[in-house]
Amino acid sequence: xxxxxxxxxxxxxxxxxxxxxxxxxxxxxxxxxxxxxxxxxxxxxxxxxxxxxxxxxxxxxxxxxxxxxxxxxxxxxxxxxxxxxxxxxxxxxxxxxxxxxxxxxxxxxxxxxxxxxxxxxxxxxxxxxxxxxxxxxxxxxxxxxxxxxxxxxxxxxxxxxxxxxxxxxxxxxxxxxxxxxxxxxxxxxxxxxxxxxxxxxxxxxxxxxxxxxxxx
Amino acid sequence: xxxxxxxxxxxxxxxxxxxxxxxxxxxxxxxxxxxxxxxxxxxxxxxxxxxxxxxxxxxxxxxxxxxxxxxxxxxxxxxxxxxxxxxxxxxxxxxxxxxxxxxxxxxxxxxxxxxxxxxxxxxxxxxxxxxxxxxxxxxxxxxxxxxxxxxxxxxxxxxxxxxxxxxxxxxxxxxxxxxxxxxxxxxxxxxxxxxxxxxxxxxxxxxxxxxxxxxxxxxxxxxxxxxxxxxxxxxxxxxxxxxxxxxxxxxxxxxxxxxxxxxxxxxxxxxxxxxxxxxxxxxxxxxxxxxxxxxxxxxxxxxxxxxxxxxxxxxxxxxxxxxxxxxxxxxxxxxxxxxxxxxxxxxxxxxxxxxxxxxxxxxxxxxxxxxxxxxxxxxxxxxxxxxxxxxxxxxxxxxxxx
Numbered sequence: 001x002x003x004x005x006x007x008x009x010x011x012x013x014x015x016x017x018x019x020x021x022x023x024x025x026x027x028x029x030x031x032x033x034x035x036x037x038x039x040x041x042x043x044x045x046x047x048x049x050x051x052x053x054x055x056x057x058x059x060x061x062x063x064x065x066x067x068x069x070x071x072x073x074x075x076x077x078x079x080x081x082x083x084x085x086x087x088x089x090x091x092x093x094x095x096x097x098x099x100x101x102x103x104x105x106x107x108x109x110x111x112x113x114x115x116x117x118x119x120x121x122x123x124x125x126x127x128x129x130x131x132x133x134x135x136x137x138x139x140x141x142x143x144x145x146x147x148x149x150x151x152x153x154x155x156x157x158x159x160x161x162x163x164x165x166x167x168x169x170x171x172x173x174x175x176x177x178x179x180x181x182x183x184x185x186x187x188x189x190x191x192x193x194x195x196x197x198x199x200x201x202x203x204x205x206x207x208x209x210x211x212x213x214x215x216x
Numbered sequence: 217x218x219x220x221x222x223x224x225x226x227x228x229x230x231x232x233x234x235x236x237x238x239x240x241x242x243x244x245x246x247x248x249x250x251x252x253x254x255x256x257x258x259x260x261x262x263x264x265x266x267x268x269x270x271x272x273x274x275x276x277x278x279x280x281x282x283x284x285x286x287x288x289x290x291x292x293x294x295x296x297x298x299x300x301x302x303x304x305x306x307x308x309x310x311x312x313x314x315x316x317x318x319x320x321x322x323x324x325x326x327x328x329x330x331x332x333x334x335x336x337x338x339x340x341x342x343x344x345x346x347x348x349x350x351x352x353x354x355x356x357x358x359x360x361x362x363x364x365x366x367x368x369x370x371x372x373x374x375x376x377x378x379x380x381x382x383x384x385x386x387x388x389x390x391x392x393x394x395x396x397x398x399x400x401x402x403x404x405x406x407x408x409x410x411x412x413x414x415x416x417x418x419x420x421x422x423x424x425x426x427x428x429x430x431x432x433x434x435x436x437x438x439x440x441x442x443x444x445x446x447x448x449x450x451x452x453x454x455x456x457x458x459x460x461x462x463x464x465x466x467x468x469x470x471x472x473x474x475x476x477x478x479x480x481x482x483x484x485x486x487x488x489x490x491x492x493x494x495x496x497x498x499x500x501x502x503x504x505x506x507x508x509x510x511x512x513x514x515x516x517x518x519x520x521x522x523x524x525x526x527x528x529x530x531x532x533x534x535x536x537x538x539x540x541x542x543x544x545x546x547x548x549x550x551x552x553x554x555x556x557x558x559x560x561x562x563x564x565x566x567x568x569x570x571x572x573x574x575x576x577x578x579x580x581x582x583x584x585x586x587x588x589x590x591x592x593x594x595x596x597x598x599x600x601x602x603x604x605x606x607x608x609x610x611x612x613x614x615x616x617x618x
Binding site for chain 2: 058060087088092094098099100102103107110111112114115156160
C-alpha cells in the first residue's frame with residue numbers, strides 16, 4: 001500500500017531550458033507530497049505536461065529531471081524502476097484510453113481485472129451497465145464511440161486494488177450525467193479503500209470535492 | 217491467458233508456421249539419421265569382429281636414384297628415425313607402431329631331395345607377435361636358437377604368384393596351402409642348420425616372417441651388431457578414428473604405403489566424411505527453419521508493439537506478455553522433434569542394416585538414442601526461442617518506458 005507520492009523538483013526534460021520551465025507552476029520545480037486519501041485536481045492548459053505528469057507518476061516514463069518518491073505503509077520506499085509493482089498500486093485512466101479494439105468492453109476490463117482477480121465478470125458488467133453501456137458491452141471496442149470507450153477505460157482503471165487513482169482528463173468526451181455517475185463511482189471507491197485521487201483537467205473539470213487544486 | 221492469446225494471435229499465420237515446422241522436420245530427420253548413422257558406423261568400426269575394427273598399414277620411405285647412389289657409396293638406406301616413429305605414434309588415429317626387424321646375417325634356405333639339394337640365399341624379417349595374422353596358423357608361433365625348428369610365414373601372394381603366374385604356364389602342379397605346409401626345409405644360419413616349415417600365409421605383411429624372439433636372438437649372436445634403424449614400419453590404426461591424421465601425415469612425408477594398405481583407412485575416412493557431411497546438411501536445414509521461425513516471431517512482436525505497450529501500461533509483466541508466443545514456439549518445437557524422432561525410428565533400419573553388415577555380431581540400435589538426441593535438441597531450440605522472444609518483448613517494454 002502506497003501512502004505518499006512525493007514530487008521533488010520535477011520537470012519534464014523537454015521543458016528544460018525552454019520558456020515553459022519559467023512559467024509559474026504548483027508542480028514543476030516544486031516539492032509536492034500527494035497523500036493517500038486526498039483528492040487532488042491538477043489543472044493546466046494544453047501542452048503544460050498533464051499527461052506527462054501522469055506517466056511520470058505511474059512509472060511509465062522517466063524522461064524528467066528531479067525525483068519521485070513512493071512511500072509504502074510500512075515506511076519503506078518503492079523505487080520508480082519497479083514499474084511493475086507501481087502499477088499494482090496505481091490505477092490509471094489514460095487520456096488516449098489504450099483499449100484493445102478487437103476485444104469487447106467486458107474483455108478489455110477483464111484483461112486488467114484478471115491480473116489481480118479484482119472483479120468477476122458479473123461485477124464488471126454491473127459497472128458498465130451503470131455507465132450506460134449495457135447494450136454495447138459485448139461489442140468490439142473499435143465499434144464504440146470515444147465517449148463509450150472513455151467509460152470502458154474508466155471502469156478498467158477501477159478494476160484493480162490500488163492506493164492511488166490517476167484520471168487523465170476523464171470526462172473529455174462525456175456529458176454531465178455520465179460525469180456525475182463516474183464521480184459517484186470514484187467517491188464510493190475512495191470511501192471504501194481510502195485511495196488517493198489525482199485528476200487532470202484542461203478546463204472541463206471532473207465534478208468532485210477536491211482537497212487541493214494545483215495549477216500546472 | 218485466453219484473452220492474451222486472442223489479442224496476440226493477430227498477424228500469426230498458421231500456414232507460415234506449418235511451413236516452418238515442415239522445414240524443421242525435414243532437417244531434424246536428416247540430422248537425427250546422420251547422428252545415429254555416425255554412432256553405428258563407429259560401433260561397426262570398433263567392435264571386435266568388425267571388418268574394419270583395426271587396420272594395418274605398412275609404410276616405407278621412397279627409394280629414389282639418389283638413395284640408391286647413396287647406398288652404393290656406403291650411405292644409409294632410407295630408414296625411420298626414432299623421432300619419426302614417435303611422431304607416428306602420437307597421431308590420434310594410430311594405435312601402435314612396430315618396426316620390421318631384419319636379419320643382419322646371411323641366411324640360406326636348403327631343400328634336400330635324396331642326395332640332391334637346392335640352396336638359395338634368402339631374407340628373414342619379423343614384427344612383434346601381436347602384429348602377425350596368426351588366425352590360420354595351427355602351430356605355436358615361437359622359436360629360439362635352441363629349438364632347431366623355425367616356423368615361417370610367407371605372403372599369400374607368393375603362393376598365388378607360383379600357382380597362377382608360374383605353375384600354370386609351365387605345366388607344373390598348382391599347390392594348395394596345405395600342400396605347401398607339408399614341405400620342410402632347412403635354414404642355414406651362422407653355421408647351424410634349423411628345420412623350418414611354412415606354417416601359414418599372411419595377407420597382412422608382405423615378407424618372410426619368423427618369430428620376433430628368434431630373430432632378435434639370432435641378430436644378437438650372428439648379426440653385425442650395428443644398430444640399424446628400421447626401413448619399414450607396420451602401423452595399427454584405431455578403428456574409431458577417421459584416419460585423416462595418418463593419411464595426411466603419410467602424404468606430407470611422402471611415405472610409401474605397401475599394397476594399398478591404406479585403402480581401408482581411406483574408406484573409413486570417406487565414410488565418416490560422408491556421414492558428417494549429411495549431418496551438416498541436416499543441421500543447416502534445421503537451423504534455417506528455426507531461424508526463420510525466430511524471425512517470424514520477432515516480426516510478430518514488432519507488429520504487435522502497441523499491444524505490448526498497452527499491456528505493459530496495464531501492469532502485465534514481461535513473463536506474462538511472453539507466455540503466449542513462448543507457448544506457440546514450444547508447441548512447434550516439441551511437435552517437430554517428436555515427429556522427427558518417430559519418423560527416424562521407422563526410417564533408420566533401412567540405413568542401419570547396411571552399416572551393421574560390416575559387424576554382424578552387433579545388435580541394431582534401439583529407438584532410445586534417437587529420442588534422447590531429439591529431446592536434447594528440442595531443449596536447446598526451445599531455450600533459444602524463449603530467450604529471443606523474451607528479449608524482443610523486453611526491448612519493446614523498455615522503449616515504452618523511455
